[in-house]
Amino acid sequence: MVRAHEAGWAHAEGGVRGPSWLREPTDTNDLVAHLWSDNAVKGADGVLTIAGVSATEIAATHGTPAYVLDEDDFRGRARAFRDGFAGWDVYYAGKAFLCTAVASWVKEEGLCLDVCSDGELRVALRAGVDPARIGYHGNNKTVPALRRAVEAGVGRIILDSFHEIERLAAVTAELGATQGVMIRVTAGVEAHTHEYIATAHEDQKFGFSITSGDAFDAVRRVLAAPGLALRGLHSHIGSQIFDSAGFEVAARRVLALHARVAADLDVTMPEMDLGGGFGIAYTTQDDPSTPAILAREMRAIVDHECRALAVEVPHLSIEPGRAIVGPSTCTLYEVGTVKEVALDGGARRTYVSVDGGMSDNIRTALYDADYSATLASRRSDAGPTLARVVGHHCEAGDIVVKDEFLPDDVAPGDLVAVPGTGAYCRSMASNYNHALRPPVVAVRDGRSRVIVRRETLDDLLATDVGLDA
Template sequence: MHANPLSPPWLAPPADADALPAHVWPSSAVRTAEGAIAVGGVALPRLAAEFGTPLYVIDERDARDRATRTRAAFDAAAAAHGTSAVVYYASKAFLCTEAARWMVEAGLNLDVASGGELAVALAAGVEPARLGLHGNNKSLAEIDRAVGVGVGAIVIDSLIEIDRVADAADRHGRVQPVRLRINSGVHAHTHEYLATAREDQKFGIPLADAADAVAAIRARPTLRFLGLHSHIGSQIFAVEGFLEAARRLLTLHAALRAGGDVPELNLGGGFGIAYVESDAAPAIEQVADALLAAVASVCGELGIPMPRVAVEPGRTIIGPAGVTLYEVGTTKDVAVTLDEDTTAVRRYVSVDGGMSDNARPALYSADYAVALASRGSTAEPVLVRVAGKHCESGDIVVRDAYLPGDTAPGDLVAVPATGAYCFSLASNYNYLARPAVVAVRDGVARVIVRGETEADLLRRDVYASDTRASDTRAAHPAANPPQGETL
């Protein structure tokens, strides 16, 4: 078939609309004999019937395997150059107590960026020494709690934080290990709002000011300087930006060694994943080998020993393990004028979720794939735009994709690669209740974060006259187990 003229250049009509590209979908995703999609040995229509839609689905084994593979990749790459590596899971990508336990059991540490994320990690039983605290505006209470429980590292993001962390350490009688976040000036090849090492932005300290900041850290006896930290952005495929950031930081690292020990270099994360079939993300082994080889090369040039290397991948571990399941509500064909004599048709497929469960398309114009999940189809694919149900024209879940032409109301569709930055960015816009998160593994499904109800939303409204409001998820009580109940 020919591509719809409204289709972007990167999107080709699929030869098989039922295909599930392995680099985009969770490793366990397959079509059943009936044509439905199954993940973790559980058919998605069964999940919709049991838990309702929208629904976040996490392939537990896939997430655990990616965490283990990431740690092994950096361990091996570091060992090849005579050093060690520490992998921090970026909690902001997706966090709940169960996911935190998966990461720790795989040998990862956790990076938290707020008091709430710290609270979740502690509730999961994560040893505080395995936690790192980030943030450009940590509150005094967040700093005090982190120091008090004994987090393994706090990332200093501004000069004012040096005294704040040191004062907290004084109060608790501790020596607090810290890193210093550096704005390296490296411009990652990514969306403007995802690039976090440009000169004109809120994160970090400029390279030119770093030496004075480190001197101030070393002047406080209750602080122990671990090393420099950099994060150049997110959803990055090319490793060149990381290599340049490493070179700039190691030049400073070498100079700082004259004033004391600098045991570590933290290169952050931001490694990309495949959201659509045309994406070609490098394997994590390739990323690890390239980064450690670059660090070794620069250290050789500078005549300094290899530091311990820390990284913070989050999206690459949890993103591909997640799928979001929706029910189609309406379809609508819209004629779009191309020129005076030509029009093309775009089909809008509206679903029962939207920007409240996946804000990334609205925030970053992020692209996603989509597939018919409740059945197979031999119908010719048509260009679609999957829209949410919110009162915003920008409420788009999948901007450009092909679905079978017979996709209709009542069908289920699934969007892959939604394990990262979907649940964590979810909102109650238009007073939609946030979906449940269900982990699937070996044919078993279990709720790990219960879905919200209208009663949950009204419970926070001080003057609501009746918090016993109708529960839109009452037909799917399995998605809302009582607190502490395990299914």
């Protein structure tokens, strides 16, 4: 990955005013609807309202920064995947964002749940999710974690290494249990924002390589373990995928292995998981597909390959996470300072500093991710200025939104909202600079409720054992 210079467009050749995809708005009060949850609107007063609750009310009641999760939007997106992929198992990827309330929504909307840690498993069980509808991922599951998963009755454990096969086989022997498993394979395909690379992707920590033969060897070892019931192969090709092209190459290679197992070992695996990674719109440059279209295209790919290989179509599953919770959530900040900085060639940039930052959204710094923003607390008749929304941390790379047009009169005390922050922002949040992690506030039918409370100083100091220790 080529990292962006912190000065961004100002240092680009020719002095380009902002990234090429960013267009100056006619009215900075307008929302770009497809970046926001379905129930996000702005009234004549310019105040952002989500599910009938205004940004100003949320800030007054719950403080800032705060993650604001539109419950009906989340549920609607979950149902869209459930219905669009009818006949498949849809596992919500809990790593995107998980708490007890969200796990219960997933259960109520008829989805399964994918977890990738003992902590996520405990949250799922606490929410009353049927263990048989839980899948357990991870590249380094410990013996205690595997034991807990088997004892809980988790439906499937996705195996990721030869050591893990041995560990789980030992656990099932100890408990006298039989555990359903899938084998995660690497198909030599990486999908990332329309780039499909068929080389070098074997160099990663996840899964068994199909090319090297490790995946076939893993199948044989699992079949030889009395306590392991092999249900199928699992493949995941990347994140922020906007169409089905990358899945076509991966499905061909994974199904070829599926067919080889049937032919050489006389074993028909009943299932196959094609993973997740479905993209969302963070900015106007993003154009994600719908679940229904993705389902139709992915099923056609699998049907075609199975016909060519003369094998039955296995029972299929997918694992959307970001595509469900990402657009359902925005982050609400309060502006603290506004600073105009002179740059090379006479250009200027407006820095809008907010009361959050990389501790509540590390993705901009970590992945060079792009986000959008809007003034959320009032209407402005000022013209647009190209701004950068930055955090309060002692770090030059503490950037929330690299480039966005905000009103030229944005000022301390204003509220700014950033859409598309449901996936990974709270999950990856930290206490950098001893910041307190924000609450998650669910909104629905004109009411708000906290589903993950804001951390307190007592929380922060609770793990600091002090000088006496």
